[in-house]
Amino acid sequence: MAFTTEPPAVPPELLIGFPIPHVLLLTLNRPKQLNAMTPALQAAIERVLDWFEDEVSLWVVIVTGKGRAFCAGQDLKMWLADRRSAPLPSGSSKHGFASISRRKSCKPIIAAVNGVAMGGGMELIVNCDLVVASEDAKFALPEVSRGVVAAQGGIPRIAAISGHQLASEMLLLGQPISAQLAHDRFGFVNRVVPASEVLPTALKLAQTIVNNSPDSVWSTKIGLVEGRGDVEGYVQRWEDNPRGRGFAQSENIAEGLRAFQEKRKPAWKNPAPISAIKAKL
Incomplete structure (x- = not known):
C-alpha cells in the first residue's frame, strides 16, 4: 500500500500491519506481561496513531493484543518503581491511556479483544467504536482495589454506555465480568466469538466500513x-x-x-x- 508519508519506526513491543486495504492493525506485543502499558509503548502508539490520523489512505484502525491478554492496564511494577518521578501513569497523555482512551479521532477504532482487558485496557476499549471479544475475555476496572482511579476516560465512558448503576458495579466493586455479560448487560461489546474468530471478525467489520464512503x-x-x-x-x-x-x-x-x-x-x-x-x- 502506498502512503503519503512512511509510518514511524516502532519498538518490538508494538507490531503494525496492513491486513487489508485502508486498514491499520496495531498489536500490543508484551505477551509475558499481559501487554501491560509502559511509557515507551505508550509513546510508540501515540506516534503511529498521530501518523494514522494524517494518512488519508488509512480509514480504520484495529487494536489487539498478542498472546492471552488484550491489555492488563498499566505496568504497575514499573509505575511503582518510578512513582516519585512519575506520580501519574504513562496513560496521562493528552490522548489518555495508550493514546486512545481520550482520543477524539474522526476515524473508526475497532478493539479485537483476546482474553484479559483490565484497568487502562478497559478504558481504552470503551473509547473504541466497535468491540469484538473472545468468549473467554474478561473485563474489569479494578483501580479501586489498587488504590488508584480510572481517570483516563473510563469513568464517564462506562457511565454513558451502561448507566450509573451498572457503571458503579464495575467501578466501585472492581470485579471482572465475562464477555457475554459485557455484551448482554453492560452493552460495550458488539460481538462475542470464539477466540480464533476475534481478528477475522474485526477485519470483516473493518471491511464493511471501508466499503462505505x-x-x-x-x-x-x-x-x-x-x-x-x-x-x-x-x-x-x-x-x-x-x-x-x-x-x-x-x-x-x-x-x-x-x-x-x-x-x-x-x-x-x-x-x-x-x-x-x-x-x-
Whole structure:
C-alpha cells in the first residue's frame, strides 16, 4: 500500500500491519506481561496513531493484543518503581491511556479483544467504536482495589454506555465480568466469538466500513464524538470541524450519488488532506 508519508519506526513491543486495504492493525506485543502499558509503548502508539490520523489512505484502525491478554492496564511494577518521578501513569497523555482512551479521532477504532482487558485496557476499549471479544475475555476496572482511579476516560465512558448503576458495579466493586455479560448487560461489546474468530471478525467489520464512503464515515464519527452527552451543542461543533461538514465538498459524495443512479458499486477515493478541506470551506 502506498502512503503519503512512511509510518514511524516502532519498538518490538508494538507490531503494525496492513491486513487489508485502508486498514491499520496495531498489536500490543508484551505477551509475558499481559501487554501491560509502559511509557515507551505508550509513546510508540501515540506516534503511529498521530501518523494514522494524517494518512488519508488509512480509514480504520484495529487494536489487539498478542498472546492471552488484550491489555492488563498499566505496568504497575514499573509505575511503582518510578512513582516519585512519575506520580501519574504513562496513560496521562493528552490522548489518555495508550493514546486512545481520550482520543477524539474522526476515524473508526475497532478493539479485537483476546482474553484479559483490565484497568487502562478497559478504558481504552470503551473509547473504541466497535468491540469484538473472545468468549473467554474478561473485563474489569479494578483501580479501586489498587488504590488508584480510572481517570483516563473510563469513568464517564462506562457511565454513558451502561448507566450509573451498572457503571458503579464495575467501578466501585472492581470485579471482572465475562464477555457475554459485557455484551448482554453492560452493552460495550458488539460481538462475542470464539477466540480464533476475534481478528477475522474485526477485519470483516473493518471491511464493511471501508466499503462505505470514508468522507461520510469520518463525518459521522465526528457527530458521534461531539454528540456525547450534549445533543444541543454537537451540531455546532460538528459544523466547526472541517472533517465534519467537509464531506459535502468531497468527490466521494458525487461518486456515491452517481453509483446509486447507475446501480453499481461506488469506487471511493482517499479523502482530501485536511489542509485542502480547510481551503474550500
